[in-house]
Amino acid sequence: MPQARRRDYQRAQCVALSKVNISCREISTIIGISKSSVQRALKQCEETGEFQDRPRAGRPKKLNERNIRMLKRLVQKGERYSAGEIAIKLNDTLNSPVTSRIIINYLHQCGYEYKTKITKPFLNKNVKKNRLNWCLDYSNWTINQWKNIIFSDETCVYVIKHKNKTKIWRTKDERWKESCMHVAAAGGGGRVNFYGTITSEGTGCFRIYNENTNSDVYCDILDNYLIPTVQLYQMENNYFYHHDNSKYHLSKQTQMKFHELGVKVLKWPSKSPDLNPIESLWTVIDNKLKSKSLSSVKELIEALSKAWLSIIPQLCQKLVFSMPHRIQKCIAVNGKYIDY
Numbered sequence: 039m040p041q042a043r044r045r046d047y048q049r050a051q052c053v054a055l056s057k058v059n060i061s062c063r064e065i066s067t068i069i070g071i072s073k074s075s076v077q078r079a080l081k082q083c084e085e086t087g088e089f090q091d092r093p094r095a096g097r098p099k100k101l102n103e104r105n106i107r108m109l110k111r112l113v114q115k116g117e118r119y120s121a122g123e124i125a126i127k128l129n130d131t132l133n134s135p136v137t138s139r140i141i142i143n144y145l146h147q148c149g150y151e152y153k154t155k156i157t158k159p160f161l162n163k164n165v166k167k168n169r170l171n172w173c174l175d176y177s178n179w180t181i182n183q184w185k186n187i188i189f190s191d192e193t194c195v196y197v198i199k200h201k202n203k204t205k206i207w208r209t210k211d212e213r214w215k216e217s218c219m220h221v222a223a224a225g226g227g228g229r230v231n232f233y234g235t236i237t238s239e240g241t242g243c244f245r246i247y248n249e250n251t252n253s254d255v256y257c258d259i260l261d262n263y264l265i266p267t268v269q270l271y272q273m274e275n276n277y278f279y280h281h282d283n284s285k286y287h288l289s290k291q292t293q294m295k296f297h298e299l300g301v302k303v304l305k306w307p308s309k310s311p312d313l314n315p316i317e318s319l320w321t322v323i324d325n326k327l328k329s330k331s332l333s334s335v336k337e338l339i340e341a342l343s344k345a346w347l348s349i350i351p352q353l354c355q356k357l358v359f360s361m362p363h364r365i366q367k368c369i370a371v372n373g374k375y376i377d378y
Contacts, residue, residue: 195230
């Protein structure tokens, strides 16, 4: 029985025994508590009519409601101050100064979390307007229409990532263990470029290559990786191809290749990776690679290939079918970023 409930039960016993004319000394012996505790219990019940503990004032709060409102304003400012900076600014208005630890506790109580800023491309007014107009143009598309789209993207993958965002549990003594270190290497220990496509039925053909992507490389990809994907999913008669607005995607050479292959290209707004469903797969791939201890480009290529081939068709379908929802969310925020 919890301590608080046990005390309530003992007080109730004291009152019940007292009502049958048993003395405080005898009650203390029966229940197993001191005589003074029995007397306090009887007095409390007589004064309040309750067995429960009286409400306790507790330690005075460091910040009142006004201070908390000011705290929220400081956090929500464009500068997004750290806890230490907020404490310094807030202490100018307080009689009793607070530490950054207290600020952190209050921020947690207010629902704030300390997170790394999300990286997004800069959107000016024209870009937002173009995103909104594109979403309005395609807002009536059905799932069946999105089934006819082949989504593509390219990304660069490093053997060892430049930024260490991995967090682990370790003891103080394990600090210098290799398993507890993020080992940095010049140039990331090597890198490869990756091209992939998805449809609502699954992943398409992919290419891993070392050279920088230009129009020549991209046209070769279209010949040898896009067309086999079209044939794999029997989409020859009715499909659109999606890619972003990179320079080599829009070059004359690439446009001629599309004309030669008879590829219809889906119009796409610039700086809109959040609208592209295949972008969500890079996080999946990255998480799969994190569990691997890679030390060479060869190992990276092998792990990357396995990670791509392990993606299930149901995930691709879920991502492609999310297009109407992405579009509606973008319309709702007038072309600004959406949480994808």
